[in-house]
Amino acid sequence: MDDKETPRVGAAVRRRRRALELTLAVVAERSGLSVPFLSQVENERARPSTRSLEKVADALCTTAVELLAAADPARSVDVVRADDQGLHQGLPKGALVRQLVRGHHHLQAMEFTGDHDAGREFQHRNDELLYVADGAAEVEAEGSAYRLGRGDTLYMTGGVRHRWRATEPDTRIVVVALADHIDAVEDRR
Known part of the structure; x- marks a missing residue:
């Protein structure tokens, strides 16, 4: 997948975790994911599946939608084309989730x-x-x-x-x- 298909959420995850004053170990315990994996996500070396992102969001008392929204900088005008790809990972076969509004709005x-x-x-x-x-x-x-x-x-x-x-x-x-x-x-x- 290229960068345009899957937003980079690492910085948003890190900001949220730090705002809550949580360690990676606490988020790992709450989410059931490993500390090394969470570190890779925060450093943009790994991209979480939709299900993993939901687990991280739950551990951070937020939603996957909020984390995705915080992933892109705010824009005053943005077009999301009909053929823009959605997030496929962790969904049942044939399912698709597509953001219609990008950014933190x-x-x-x-x-x-x-x-x-x-x-x-x-x-x-x-x-x-x-x-x-x-x-x-x-x-x-x-x-x-x-x-x-x-x-x-x-x-x-x-x-x-x-x-x-x-x-x-x-x-x-x-x-x-x-x-x-x-x-x-x-x-x-």
């Missing part, structure tokens, strides 16, 4: 295609929107199940625990969210 957007870990539960600090571009999906949120088809959207306020899964082959879900590092303030007028 207030808005995050990702496109998920194919099967994903339906058992993984998410909870984001800020609001989130799921849009079914193709196919169909089931979402469990706040104790209720929702079936979504092509063109449907589901909006969740920050803090809602949820999980989702594709129910048809080649389903494409676009997730748009306010970044977790943003303090969304409610207008109480």
Whole structure:
């Protein structure tokens, strides 16, 4: 893979670890990954799979999306082409995750295609929107199940625990969210 296909997350991992005042050994223990591997990731000598990046993110009390967003410098204008490659590592066969917004911004957007870990539960600090571009999906949120088809959207306020899964082959879900590092303030007028 070339550099454009897989963002370099090492500096973002190191910054986050140091901000939390954690050693590599603590992150290794929390993530189940080895100290040498984590050192290689931080020094850009190894690139973690999607699953390993999720483990590192969990150990650092953040998300893989946040680490990926912090990997690129902020830009005022950026085009992500339809043929830009996604992250393939650690995903079920045929699955694809593609960032639609690169860099460290207030808005995050990702496109998920194919099967994903339906058992993984998410909870984001800020609001989130799921849009079914193709196919169909089931979402469990706040104790209720929702079936979504092509063109449907589901909006969740920050803090809602949820999980989702594709129910048809080649389903494409676009997730748009306010970044977790943003303090969304409610207008109480």
